[in-house]
Amino acid sequence: MSSSLNTVLRRHTRSIIVLLFSTALIAIVVGHVRAAILDGNRELHAYEAAQPCSAAPESPADCIWQQEFTVTDIYLTNARNKDNSAVLIAEDGTERETYFSSKGPVLLKVDEGGQVTGTLWRGRITEISAHGTTQETTDAPTDVIGGSLAFALVTGPPALLVMVTCVWRLIRHAEPKPTRGMAATLGLAGGLFLAGLFAALMVDASFERFGVLLAVWAGLAALAAVTVYITATYKEAAPGAGTDENN
Structure with a gap:
């Protein structure tokens, strides 16, 4: 295995630090999944079951209300760490900056000054629609459990393998360097992390x-x-192995 993997476990103090970090990460994963399971997709189910409002709500309400907005300041980006955005102006002049995780389909079709229909729930604009298409905003309720399980799948198994490897190394602290098996286990942790991401x-x-x-x-x-x-x-192969002895 690569020398970089062996370096991680070569010093006992470094093994202890990595062990503490991996243990903390596992605790975070367990807590995150536990919170998601206990709370579930309560908000998402409430949104899906919400009924239309009988009149325009004066305060955040559990019913759904649709309202016309004028779109301005459309900002589209390909950056992964930034959201697409647009400013929605209501008929009374109230401006609401709204964010989207993707460019379309609505933002790609509407022009500056164009009209969209916004869906409001609990005081939040959850989606906009125009030209027969609909686009969710970042304020729309999401699948909490699915995201938590995906997070656990990406981070849990690698962190567990790293923790096991560190404990293994500390138990066999008398050996001058990590064994091939330790390095392989640590390498597998990295492979599982990449597998989860992909x-x-x-x-x-x-x-x-x-x-x-x-x-x-x-x-x-x-x-x-x-x-x-x-x-x-x-x-x-050992130097000279497989070569003709007469050479």
């Missing part, structure tokens, strides 16, 4: 599609495990 990018992180996400992750994880095993068991 799986989360390939499959929508919703509760309904978590089975598909898990299947994709399992396939990528198996590929990572095989790669790590081959790398860990590979031995370079």
